[in-house]
Amino acid sequence: MEVKELESALEGVLFAAGEPVAVERLCLGLEVDRPTLDAVAQRLMDQYSYDRRGIRMIRLDASYQLCSAPEFAEYIRKTLESRKPARLSQPALEVLAIVAYFQPVTRAQVDQIRGVDSSYTMGLLLERELIEEAGRLPVPGRPVQFKTTKNFLRSFGLSSLDELPALPGPSQEGGQFTLELEASLARLRGAETQEDGAQPQPPEAPAEGT
16 A cells, blocks of 8 residues: 555544544554554654644554544634533642542541542542553452553543653652642642533533541
């Protein structure tokens, strides 16, 4: 398959999928090796960006996806939504940050760090597909563990978890940890505005007590 044809095939597959597609699956379907696929994907990403097209191709860990260009998010919202998407509340961002930095993590571990029950907020994050189950911890009771999703990466404009803002210091206890987490939450909250405007969001839940 020639490069131009391969570009078109990759574009068509990702458009039809409407969600991230794993590199291994793309290589198998398009009958190419990983270096070739990555090179073609990079060419398309550069081309979309250079031409200021309304769509972008993004990499999410070991997957690729087509999405709308962030600079046109406001137009997409005005056209396709009757209201602006709800932003995550402070408790939701706090739980999401804990899962992101310490994954895989159980609900009990999240509760211990926050000092408050997080079951409702974690249910909300599951509904919004920002976190997902990641197996069970091999201890009595086998509690469910959770990790962030590809949708989390896309929503916050990250290609991988390696791009998460670093915690300001090594402490993970007491007030110092709270300050460190708050600083990272502020950076995540700023990144939240990059969320794809074409994706309507469910209403936000009321904030939990602290």
